[in-house]
Amino acid sequence: GQNIDQPTEMTATEGAIVQINCTYQTSGFNGLFWYQQHAGEAPTFLSYNVLDGLEEKGRFSSFLSRSKGYSYLLLKELQMKDSASYLCAVRDSNYQLIWGAGTKLIIKP
Amino acid sequence: TAGITQAPTSQILAAGRSMTLRCTQDMRHNAMYWYRQDLGLGLRLIHYSNTAGTTGKGEVPDGYSVSRANTDDFPLTLASAVPSQTSVYFCASSDSERGDSNEQFFGPGTRLTVL
Numbered sequence: 021g022q023n024i025d026q027p028t029e030m031t032a033t034e035g036a037i038v039q040i041n042c043t044y045q046t047s048g049f050n051g052l053f054w055y056q057q058h059a060g061e062a063p064t065f066l067s068y069n070v071l072d073g074l075e076e077k078g079r080f081s082s083f084l085s086r087s088k089g090y091s092y093l094l095l096k097e098l099q100m101k102d103s104a105s106y107l108c109a110v111r112d113s114n115y116q117l118i119w120g121a122g123t124k125l126i127i128k129p
Numbered sequence: 130t131a132g133i134t135q136a137p138t139s140q141i142l143a144a145g146r147s148m149t150l151r152c153t154q155d156m157r158h159n160a161m162y163w164y165r166q167d168l169g170l171g172l173r174l175i176h177y178s179n180t181a182g183t184t185g186k187g188e189v190p191d192g193y194s195v196s197r198a199n200t201d202d203f204p205l206t207l208a209s210a211v212p213s214q215t216s217v218y219f220c221a222s223s224d225s226e227r228g229d230s231n232e233q234f235f236g237p238g239t240r241l242t243v244l
Binding site for chain 2: 024051053061062063064065068070107109116117118119120121122
């Protein structure tokens with residue numbers, strides 16, 4: 021079966037750095053996505069990785085290792101507005117997205 | 130730019146009744162999707178459409194039907210609602226089902242409660 025695993029909840033301090041991990045087992049791989057979802061709102065796109073390595077976008081970076089079935093999202097200089105759920109999704113051999121349950125990130129002052 | 134809109138925002142529905150959730154996008158995206166999101170579970174694909182005139186079944190299609198008469202609209206119909214269909218429903222669209230990133234853009238969601 022297909023499976024995406026990520027921690028249910030994480031807590032971090034404003035101004036700090038946090039790493040959210042995602043491991044996956046899917047039928048085929050055609051890219052990995054990270055989305056942010058604030059409570060009661062729609063998911064919004066953060067990043068996309070299809071090749072191994074690190075993609076940096078301002079305070080957010082995403083890393084992929086296809087051989088390990090592993091990705092992480094790194095958030096630097098945390099702000100209170102970063103409190104949200106972070107969703108990992110893998111595009112499988114049918115080009116459909118398989119979604120993890122999301123990691124709820126709580127930022128404390 | 131409106132992007133992608135959904136209606137209604139929320140609805141309480143009696144079991145056994147039918148309902149259509151509306152979704153419209155103005156981005157001229159060819160691919161559209163319907164997901165449901167339940168607490169503790171990832172987004173699950175109900176139905177999708179790669180282009181106007183075609184539809185396909187996702188992971189959890191039972192009890193739902195869709196149509197794609199044109200590029201912009203992708204309604205989701207519950208023929209006879211059951212309490213297990215209580216969920217938040219998201220419609221999404223993307224520029225193409227294949228190639229490069231083609232991230233999905235999501236509508237604001239419809240919160241449906243079936244009693």
